[in-house]
Amino acid sequence: MGPIMLDVLGTSLTAEDKELLLHPLVGGLILFTRNYQSPDQIAQLTLDIRKAAKKELLIAVDHEGGRVQRFREGFSKIPAMGNIWKFANQNLAIAQELAKQSAILMALEVQAVGIDISFAPILDIDDISAVIGDRAFHKNPEIVCKLASAFVDGLHLVGMKATGKHFPGHGSVQADSHIALPIDPRSRDEIFSLDMLPFKSLINSNKVDALMPAHVIFPEVDDEAVGFSPYWLKEILRKDLAFDGVIFSDDLSMEGAACVGGYVERAEAAQQAGCDMLLLCNNRDSCIDVIDNANINIDDKSNQRLLRLLKTSTYSLSDLNENARWQHARKVLAEYI
Numbered sequence: 001m002g003p004i005m006l007d008v009l010g011t012s013l014t015a016e017d018k019e020l021l022l023h024p025l026v027g028g029l030i031l032f033t034r035n036y037q038s039p040d041q042i043a044q045l046t047l048d049i050r051k052a053a054k055k056e057l058l059i060a061v062d063h064e065g066g067r068v069q070r071f072r073e074g075f076s077k078i079p080a081m082g083n084i085w086k087f088a089n090q091n092l093a094i095a096q097e098l099a100k101q102s103a104i105l106m107a108l109e110v111q112a113v114g115i116d117i118s119f120a121p122i123l124d125i126d127d128i129s130a131v132i133g134d135r136a137f138h139k140n141p142e143i144v145c146k147l148a149s150a151f152v153d154g155l156h157l158v159g160m161k162a163t164g165k166h167f168p169g170h171g172s173v174q175a176d177s178h179i180a181l182p183i184d185p186r187s188r189d190e191i192f193s194l195d196m197l198p199f200k201s202l203i204n205s206n207k208v209d210a211l212m213p214a215h216v217i218f219p220e221v222d223d224e225a226v227g228f229s230p231y232w233l234k235e236i237l238r239k240d241l242a243f244d245g246v247i248f249s250d251d252l253s254m255e256g257a258a259c260v261g262g263y264v265e266r267a268e269a270a271q272q273a274g275c276d277m278l279l280l281c282n283n284r285d286s287c288i289d290v291i292d293n294a295n296i297n298i299d300d301k302s303n304q305r306l307l308r309l310l311k312t313s314t315y316s317l318s319d320l321n322e323n324a325r326w327q328h329a330r331k332v333l334a335e336y337i
Contacts, residue, residue: 005029025296148202
């Protein structure tokens with residue numbers, strides 16, 4: 001499984017899409033709202049993608065809930081994770097159940113149309129970042145740990161792997177890494193004891209299967225943005241925290257990634273830092289440039305990690321109405337949302 005995750009342009013595959021999917025460096029594909037028309041259409045598209053690739057391929061989507069839900073018409077409405085605590089009237093047991101059922105509902109529907117993973121849950125805290133905001137479960141990291149753990153339980157119950165983001169935390173910087181490079185000047189102790197707590201907790205309990213680092217610089221820890229930092233990824237994440245899951249780069253087209261140069265340099269730096277899979281989205285020319293010119297390789301250890309993220313469920317859209325877990329999740333959430 002190659003280290004590049006790319007996107008496709010529309011609701012069906014072009015000849016160029018098919019050619020790129022065949023390339024040995026391409027091992028994943030991420031879907032966006034522009035790729036979606038209906039549940040049946042997206043199910044057909046994922047089938048066509050796998051046929052065109054002629055190999056194992058990891059298909060992903062950002063389907064967190066709230067304002068980050070790529071498919072809407074024909075899919076259940078998933079709440080923003082930051083609203084769950086309010087819906088539960090600050091009752092932890094109820095909030096955990098709502099988090100779990102949200103994950104079950106999302107994962108069942110996403111997998112039913114041929115997608116392996118949604119990049120969730122958010123493990124950031126809801127502090128001062130507008131781009132995170134209600135995507136995060138709570139501002140208290142202890143509550144984030146409990147709700148995110150319940151969410152992951154829901155994913156695992158129905159066969160989806162969990163991807164925590166954005167390591168070691170994006171919630172305490174104001175700048176949006178989509179359009180700028182955030183710099184968090186706080187002390188190492190504050191970052192490690194506050195923002196990193198949910199990540200450390202879920203890693204220690206073996207609940208997180210993959211992580212996505214933040215395009216953020218923490219100068220009191222390292223001068224490089226986390227996703228390009230061997231110190232953050234190899235020393236802290238792999239060695240100190242003993243994390244053996246997949247490390248995805250965040251989208252290398254984001255402005256927060258421009259700190260290391262052009263797309264070729266970004267891809268090379270991310271892989272050298274320790275990322276298993278490199279996301280190259282919304283810029284086809286640059287994706288081709290990376291495939292043609294970047295010094296990146298297929299790593300056996302990364303390949304084994306990535307294979308663990310493939311879905312094992314075989315049910316389809318037509319099976320959902322008869323699925324007791326899907327029916328129960330919809331009923332539970334309907335009582336609160």
